[in-house]
Amino acid sequence: MPHEKTHEKSAAQHAREHTDFSAQPVTHAHGTHTHTHEHTKQVLARISRAAGHLSSIKNMVESGADCPEVLTQLAAVKGAINSVCEIILKDHMDHCIVDAVRTNDISALDDLERAIKLLISK
Numbered sequence: 001m002p003h004e005k006t007h008e009k010s011a012a013q014h015a016r017e018h019t020d021f022s023a024q025p026v027t028h029a030h031g032t033h034t035h036t037h038e039h040t041k042q043v044l045a046r047i048s049r050a051a052g053h054l055s056s057i058k059n060m061v062e063s064g065a066d067c068p069e070v071l072t073q074l075a076a077v078k079g080a081i082n083s084v085c086e087i088i089l090k091d092h093m094d095h096c097i098v099d100a101v102r103t104n105d106i107s108a109l110d111d112l113e114r115a116i117k118l119l120i121s122k
Helices: 002-017 040-062 067-102 106-120
Strands: 026-030 033-037
Touching: 033 067, 040 067, 067 106
Parallel strands: none
Antiparallel strands: 026 033
16 A cells, blocks of 8 residues: 555656646647637646545545545535536637637537537446
8 A cells, every 4th residue: 555655646746747837828739720728727726626635535535534525525526527627618619619610620529529428428
């Protein structure tokens, strides 16, 4: 088990080292157009909070916390992740999909459909 603790700490340190909360909007290419992520800073902050919360839940389980308490905290993390998904999806729809429709980029629409199916499947 000590190896897990070391690995967990390394992963957390890695995330902190590679998370730039002062990040400006990020732009990348999708097919024939570019897409700007307007909420990168907000998304990264929420992901970091969810990761920290999940680490706390792991500690709860290791220390034998009551199942209802663990489940309540897991529901909170699930809600936080769903919120991040909503932000990313809205950003993608507002920019990338609008551009894809303008340029008739069917592959971007197909990619969105696949991503939505993954999000709504259990």
